[in-house]
Amino acid sequence: MAHRLLVRRIWSLSAKDIRCLPASSAAASSSSFATSSLQTAATRASFLSPSYALPRALPHTSCRGVSFNVQDHEDFTDRVIKSELPVLVDFHAQWCGPCKILGPRLEKAIAKHKGRVAMAKVDIDDHTDLAIEYGVSAVPTVIAIRGGDVVDHFVGIKDDDELDSFVGKVLGQ
Known part of the structure; x- marks a missing residue:
């Protein structure tokens, strides 16, 4: 039950909250499940953060449109x-x-x-x-x-x- 609450709380963290977490918070958890959930939440948050750059569009060789x-x-x-x-x-x-x-x-x-x-x-x-x-x-x-x-x-x-x-x-x- 405690794991579910921890995972739910980590999952609901915003990108701003993830950036404010101390680096040792992931290490403080003894459960590998909670650690992987924190990394997943951090990955999700880093994707949502404004500093994340979307990949450029593929180059195309379109001539003047028909x-x-x-x-x-x-x-x-x-x-x-x-x-x-x-x-x-x-x-x-x-x-x-x-x-x-x-x-x-x-x-x-x-x-x-x-x-x-x-x-x-x-x-x-x-x-x-x-x-x-x-x-x-x-x-x-x-x-x-x-x-x-x-x-x-x-x-x-x-x-x-x-x-x-x-x-x-x-x-x-």
């Missing part, structure tokens, strides 16, 4: 309308099941063209003004914009071959 989320109307103008590349604008919603299927397929079709076309994602719930401006009445809707002008669009879900041909058509292939 797609980006539109933040506001100004961002849309800068990154879509003024873009030198053709941009496919994916009007979607979080609650839309077909949108969740189409998004990754569209990104895959765009990735095949290695940076010659970009993809903008517009959530219609967040950017209703853009959806109204471009006449979006159903989701998913994909609009191709080149040089600031709408060149093509489709509504609904497409299979991979249709998406590849759509992207190719937008690129003029």
